[in-house]
Amino acid sequence: MANNNAPLLEMKNIQKSFYGNQVLNDINITLNEGDVLGLCGENGAGKTTLMKILFGMEEIAETGGYGGEICFNGEKVDFKSPFDALNAGIGMVHQEFSLIPGFTATENILLNREPLKRNVISEVFGDRLNTLNYNEMTGRAENAIEKMGFKIDPKMVIADMPVGHKQFTEIARELSKENLRLLILDEPTAVLTESEADALLQSIKSMSERGVAVIFVTHRLEEIMTVCNKVVVMRDGLVVMDTRAEDTDVKKITKAMVGRDVESVDNKSVGTDETAETIMSIKNLWVDMPGETVRNVSLDVKKGEILGIGGLAGQGKLGVPNGIMGLYEAGGTVVFKGNEIPLNSPRKCLDSNIAFVSEDRRGVGLLLDETLEWNIAFPAMQIQNKFLKKLFGGLIKWRDEKAIKEVTDKYIDELQIKCTSSKQKAKELSGGNQQKICLAKSFALEPEFLFASEPTRGIDVGAKSLVLEALRKLNKEKGVTVVVISSELEELRGVCDRIAIVSGGEVAGILPASKSSEEFGQLMVSKVI
Amino acid sequence: MKNIIEFLKKNIVPIMFIIICSICVPISGFSVTYMINEVMTRLTRNAFLILSLLIPIMAGMGLNFGMTLGAMAGEIAIVLVSDWQIWGIPAIVLACIFSIPISILLGLFCGKMLNMAKSREMVTSYIISFFMNGIYMLLMLYAMGPIIPIKHTSIKLPRGYGIRNTVSMLNNRQCIDNALAFSVGGVKIPVLTLLIIAAMCLFIIWFRKTKLGQDMRAVGQDMEVARSAGIDVEKTRIIAMVISTVMAGFGMVLYVQNLSSFSTYSSHSNVGMFAIAALLVGGASVDKASIGNVFLGVILFHTLFIVAPTVGTKITGDSMVGEYFRVFISYAVITIALIMYEIKKRQQKSNAGKLLAEAQNKEEQ
């Protein structure tokens, strides 16, 4: 064993950039044996990327590797793949389950590490024909479960297990690896009930007593206080707090997590005049969108305002626009300008002049193999019969190529879209320009009401300010009511009049944009399920 | 009540077949012993072939329409062995041994191709079977004789090269069936063949317990999770395909030894299609099949197969209708099974919405 007075894990000045924007700069973390480190921070603060670097995920190497040094057990290491990390003794439980549904808990815990018995045939045809040693497997699985502390039935098939048990099965799987020294848990309690969460905290404590260090990534600050002995808070790729748990409390952590040094946010918004009539009112909306489930949202949007919807990832804010626009199964009532819009049908919303800029640019927002002209003109053509020549008295609606080219060129210079020509294929453009195409697509519909979901995610800073400016212009000059959904609180405070925070699939509260970011931070973590 | 409907929905195809058979058999007027005898011979003839379909289903590659490749390997081996004038059980043993290298080669090719067409395995294996049929004909019609020495005129085409349309199996007909056969009340029970089939079933059960079998089951259910656990997904799928092709090769040799002669250029494609239809009639689905499905399927499917022509003639007075009805039933069965598999796959996604709605009004109360 390496000299055991050296810390178990040292990450020295870690740097990482994705396509030009700096995601992690100069991260320093040290961890000793048996430590439980609580890692928290807003979405996009870089904590998931940091864990991916530690776990040696291929994604990191594919996007240009990372700067800085990692020492594990005193030796310098550079993990090329998760298997190197596993062999070195690092286990990771991801947010989405990686379990085989049809297998029992035992089979999952020992997947690809099953104890085998030799037999005649395997002598000739190779070890893969050794038969599984079932009772040894049950034995090993049982003591892994017992090591983990929460009782689950090893014989039960994963598919019939309650959600919480699946999480414990994964943890038991990592624990069943003898050489496990460090376990990374990525928001494990998001799917657990109260009692299951307490049991998890209990098992983390018993693990740390046995010398297994744990990095616990979560939004639930009380859990950090109860179980962690060290706390690290990250924001915008920087470590903003690194103290022992005793010296801090929930309030300080939230401030560090959310509070910027409040520079002057030029919020030109004049605030919403309460007297304006409600243009859209949403009552008990539920939306079944995987990863962004909306449970029970009721919200009123005033005419002519820019309403922001914020909140942490996975709390349901993206579900609201997708549900209303009918892209995901939804229920509840939505009244727009007095008449109720039936849900689950995009056509009805588009007919009543509501447009939607989707957060999934490549998947939903664009026709990657078609020209920019088609991308911009298509919705307007289909719904409002624009850019169509009527032939034989309207019997045949023929594409009016000239009008399409005109409107495309208009938006290309209005939004300064960098492209070779209007005939270029959408997939050849950069992220920022693709986002501008999606905006142009909605503008061409000349909507009265616009949902803009994560309009500035993953695009360069220049394009960001231009996109926000275009939204502000649309609202001011054309009086279009705009709802911006974004996980970057600062951006919302910069452009919106009021901001509603969605947490745990419900509206936690609505505050004017001028309120301090701590108050928003409180709302964000208030109802985190 | 709910799970009865569930049971009915899951096994709609076997139930439908039981009903059709129970109607057709009395109409056909065949005697009981005749029926049992016929079904027994077909059971022993086809069971091994259908069993070879189980492994690819377990490995998540769906119905292996490429099993005709294994059948071709079996046929090539049979032709070579009968040219060397080897008769009786030694001929069958030799044919099986010689079909192995050919099956492995074809299995590797098929496995590699299927890995390149993930999520479209069945259509690709279907096209591979035609593509390989072309190459098989090239080999049998033009390469046999000049390149691979064929001595006996009874096998060669009159023009001197290429293999005849039908190859006679007279000197090793039913050599395995008759080996330990005994007849009980007029029904011939080919014990040795049944033993071989039982041995194959044991192999499959044993295989599921091996590490390779476990890996295949894991890959079949979720490729990504299996890959993240360190299982070499591509290699496992190829091995599944190779084993299935080798088994289909053996199955074809067993199938052919039961007949007096076989048609070199068409019997492998028939065999593939009818084996899959029989398996589906037994209640198997595209992602789950058990040994029970195989035997139930063979009995039900072939009962109808025997009875259809006579019933057709009795009802419509035209024997051709019975033939077409037989072919229609096989295709219809495969269509229904494929459709139900696709619909079931899409169903799991849609009932999450109901839960949310219930959760909401639970909150209101």
Added chain:
Amino acid sequence: MKERIKNIIAEFGISRLIIVGFILFMFALAPVSGNKISTLLSNVANRFAWNGLLVLSMVPMIHSGCGLNFGLPLEIEAGLLGVTIAIEMGFTGNEAFLAALTIATPFAILFGTLYGFLLNKIKGGEMMIATYVGFSAVSLMCIGWVMLPFKNPVIVWGYTGKGLRTMISIENYYYEVLSGFLRFKLFGVTIPTGAILFFALIAFGIWAFLHTKTGTAMTAVGSNPTFAKAAGINIDRIRMLSVILSTWIAAIGIINYQQGFGYVQLYTAPYSMAMPAVAAILLGGASVNKASISNVIIGTILYQAIVTTTPNVINSLINLDISDVIRIIVSNGVILFALTRKIEEPKK
């Protein structure tokens, strides 16, 4: 200059270059093997006229994302019904052709709606199920041909007087009604202008349709269904429309094929119609979710060239009837090649 050649090759695809090279090699051998190039070319032109429409019927479904249409036999049955009923009702000569087309249309729409409804239920698994729906339909129709009450002695079996013949000669019906029309010789090569014009008419119809509002919607549904759904398009309705269109063209196509071929083939003939059409359109450069009219034209010419030139040339050279084997290998090889290409998912 070198750059331009490079992207022409990439655009044209290496595999197709091999096949074109193979065909040119065949044509080069033609004089040596004693058949005139002009007869070979007129053969290709003739068969292009026969098969053009069947290959064209693939375009609407590939365009709308239903994948390669292996269910062609089902669609052909609609055409066959049209022909048999037209002859049964006593139409002769060229009116029989028009009668067949008009009668086939309602059947095509009926079959297309059922087929489209089924395909909408199983998005993603279309190709395999289409194959077996096609086969089930053909085997069902075989029973139909025997049982349906046809009386006209021309088409009914001579001795039993019940059930249709497998091969019905349309000698005195609409044989060569299109191919013969304005047929002319272009330095030795006979061009069946009538049939080619008919093909051009329908192809222009498709081209025009793709320029209309619904046509554009169909292209969008094919290239990114979620985008189309977000833009308010009723995906199922568009896919259904594409299937009905494809069924109608296939029905017309089989009737056009018969007027060139000279016989109506019933019972098990349609089984083997799907593969050549799928192979042809893939040979023309179409992919599993993108196909254009030019793919149809290039593909049909290339495919028919292989099928017609190889037997004449090789047979006379080394008197070996190898053409049937080559046809199987090439046509299935091309489909296999297309299926194993990675179609970039719209999400990637």
Added chain:
Amino acid sequence: MNKRRLFFIAGTLLAVVAICVLCFIIGRGHTLYLDNKSIENTSYSSYNAIDLVYKGEKVTTLAARERSSISFTGQSVTITLGIKKSKSSSVEEKTVTFKVPYNMDGIVINLPAYLDGADESVYMSEFVSMAIVDETNVDDEVPVTDEFAIEGAEEEQ
């Protein structure tokens, strides 16, 4: 591929090869043609009648100038002959064994020569099938390619 595995694989391969060789030997099919004919200008003349019994079962009785055949697997064949030299003499039982060279499909034995003690070259000769090219099914030429298993029903499925 450790030493132990190599040893096992070599063992299995050897076993498989042994099985093949064994099959080749015991499985090799031959046909034995027996003539009861006299050979010109030699002293051997046909017997009155010879019964052929193979594996305890009477195959046939060869009158003069008749030929019969027995097909069997393996390199040698034992048959018992019931010999009646002339019309009046009694039947004499005699069991004989013939060894067939591997490469010959069939051999012709002239019984009278053999029984009268002639040497092998006289009584045994290789049977060469007159390579009768039966013109009957010349239409074999066109291979029946039933690509879609449509005529599936024709040979008993």
